[in-house]
Amino acid sequence: MRLVLLGAPGAGKGTQSAILAGKYAVPQLSTGDMLRAAVAAGTETGKKAQNLIKNGALVPDDIVNRIVFDRLDAYDCQKGFILDGYPRTVAQAQALQQVLSDKNIALDAVIEIKADETALLNRMKKRAAETLAQGGMVRADDNPESFAKRLAEYKRKTLPLSEYYREQRQLREVDGMADIAVVTAEIAAILEA
Known part of the structure; x- marks a missing residue:
């Protein structure tokens, strides 16, 4: 299975991709996680991305493409993958x-998880509070100011992907405001259709 999950920040892409990765035994490829790992490791790419991520900006296509395409060549991606947070721009989708x-590979589905902006802000605040309560470190971009920037960037750069994939007749939408299990069931129904 080769799947792209789209949606605004906090829509549930990470939650759903983790569930689906277990269900279908394919890796979840989160560009956010890959970029944060590069930052933590102090790689050249990580250094370039660090300030952008901290300020809620999107990392340039060439950096993100390089990370994703290298990852797609990994052995565990031979049977499939779930792209969570990539592509973010039409140029990335075309690349x-x-x-x-x-590689003679086609996507099985592109699914957009739709969610209300106010609910997304509340989810981000809840995620940050839960992380702190568990003794974890809150992501640098999990604050209202960075979230507002991420949402604005999403609307400007990523939202056009919906139209691009709609024109390609690949886009399917699910209601991200439903319970997690309901969203998972809707996605599974699309994949198994």
Whole structure:
């Protein structure tokens, strides 16, 4: 299974991709996680991305593409993958299409998780509070100011992906405001159709 999950920050992409990765035994490829790992490791890419992530800005396509395409070549991606948070721009989607086409691979689905903006802000605040309560470190971009920037960037750069994939007849939508299990069931129904 080769799946792209789209949705605004906090829509549930990470939650759903983790569940689906277990269900279908394919890796969850979160660009956010890959970028945070690069930052933590102090890699060249991580250093370039660090300030952008901290301020809620999107990392440039060339950096993100390099990280994702290298990861797609890994052994565990041979049976499939779930892309969580990638592509974020039409240019990234076109680059992904070209890379997959070169490998004779097609996406099985592109699913957008739709959610209300006010609910998304509340989810971010809840996630930060739960992380703190568990003794964890809150992500640098889990604050209202960075979240507002991320949402604005999403609307400006990522939202056009919906139209792009709709034109490609690949886009399916699910209601991200439903319970987690309901959203998972809706996604599974799309994948198994």
